[in-house]
Amino acid sequence: MADEKPKPNFGNxxxxxxxxxxxxxASPTATSPSATPAPxxxxxxxxxxxxxxxxxxxxxDANKWQAIFEANxxxxxxxxxxxxxxxxxxxxx
Amino acid sequence: MVPQPxxxxxxxxxxxxxxxxxxxxxxxxxxxxxxxxxxxxxFRVTRVDVGxxxxxxxxxxxxxxxxxxNDTIYASVSSEGAAPNxxxxxxxxxxxxxxxxxATQNIxxxxxxxxxxxxxxxxxxxxxxYKLEVSANxxxxxxxxxxxxx
Numbered sequence: 001m002a003d004e005k006p007k008p009n010f011g012n013x014x015x016x017x018x019x020x021x022x023x024x025x026a027s028p029t030a031t032s033p034s035a036t037p038a039p040x041x042x043x044x045x046x047x048x049x050x051x052x053x054x055x056x057x058x059x060x061d062a063n064k065w066q067a068i069f070e071a072n073x074x075x076x077x078x079x080x081x082x083x084x085x086x087x088x089x090x091x092x093x
Numbered sequence: 094m095v096p097q098p099x100x101x102x103x104x105x106x107x108x109x110x111x112x113x114x115x116x117x118x119x120x121x122x123x124x125x126x127x128x129x130x131x132x133x134x135x136f137r138v139t140r141v142d143v144g145x146x147x148x149x150x151x152x153x154x155x156x157x158x159x160x161x162x163n164d165t166i167y168a169s170v171s172s173e174g175a176a177p178n179x180x181x182x183x184x185x186x187x188x189x190x191x192x193x194x195x196a197t198q199n200i201x202x203x204x205x206x207x208x209x210x211x212x213x214x215x216x217x218x219x220x221x222x223y224k225l226e227v228s229a230n231x232x233x234x235x236x237x238x239x240x241x242x243x
Contacts, residue, residue, distance in 0.1 A: 008219040010193045013212055017183070017198050020151050021206035024178035024199040041180075042197045085213075087196050 011075070014085030016044050041090040045082050059093045067091050136174035136202060138181075138234035141227050143168045151207040158239040162217035168237065170208045170227050177201055180230050183210035188222040 043054055051065035058068075069079045071091040076082060144153035145164050153169045160166055168183055179200050185193040194212050218241040226236045 007189070007191060008187065010187070010191065010214070012216065013185075013194045013214050015194045015196050015210065015212045017196055017208065017210040018151065019181075019198055019200045019202075019206060019208035021172075021200040021202035021208065024201040041199070042195065044196060087194065 014083075015087055016046075016085060043088045043090050045084050045086040045088060047084045049082060049084070051076075051079050051082065054088065054090075058090050061093075064093065067093075134174040136172060136176035136179050136229065138170055138172045138227060138229055140171040141168060141225070141235040141237050142171075143225060143237045143239050147209050147211075151209040153209075158237070160218065160239060160241045162214075162220070162241060162243060164218070164241075165211055165213040166218075166223075166239070167209055167211045168225055168227070170210070170235070171205070172202060172208070172229075173205045175203045181208050181234075182228045182231075184226045184228070185212055186224050186226070187219070188224075193223065 041058075043058060045054070051068050052062040055065040055068055056062040065079065068088060068090060069076060071089045075086070076088070082088070142153040142156040143158065144156045144167055145160065146154045147167045147169055148154050151169055152171070153167055166185075170181060170183070172179075172181075179202065180197050181200055182195065182197040184195045187193055196210055198208055198210075200206065200208060220242050222238065222240050224236065224238050227234045
């Protein structure tokens, strides 16, 4: 029996980023049909964020926070508890 | 009455002028076909670097492929060209293919740009080999490999 190394846990990895280029509009603009699907959108939580603030930022509607919560059930157990650096999946509106 | 030699000279002079004008016209036409109106260059990633720190220009100050467990790992993605919306993604994986982190930034560059991604792990990175894959709008655009060791 080979000794299997336990898989490391990367669940607490914090990430972030920035660019010298301006940010593109949050809502995807209409583009020509393409064979390759667009990658899923993500959002990196910053200090002071809440799901409703993120929903307002991403969809223009704070009431859509539940869609973000549902899409991130695997990592967000409590919708009132998100951490700076946490990367959230942003489902299509 | 105009003497014959003078008329010949005058005729050949006109011919030379006409040929010259035709050549100038032809050359102008050719030039305009060879030099189309300038267009904005298409977006493309030109360089991906990883390191322990970045500068104000978002570029990695000292590229490295060897890190310590408590390092924050930065990746700077240099690009050129303009696009109204580019989804630039960084996918970090461990040696066994396990996903470490994935993040996307939607940018609207109008020329050369640098986009940085960084990851950290409060309890330290497991030693081993890591891989970074960068994609632009879902298409592979570059990457890097590095090692974490005590």
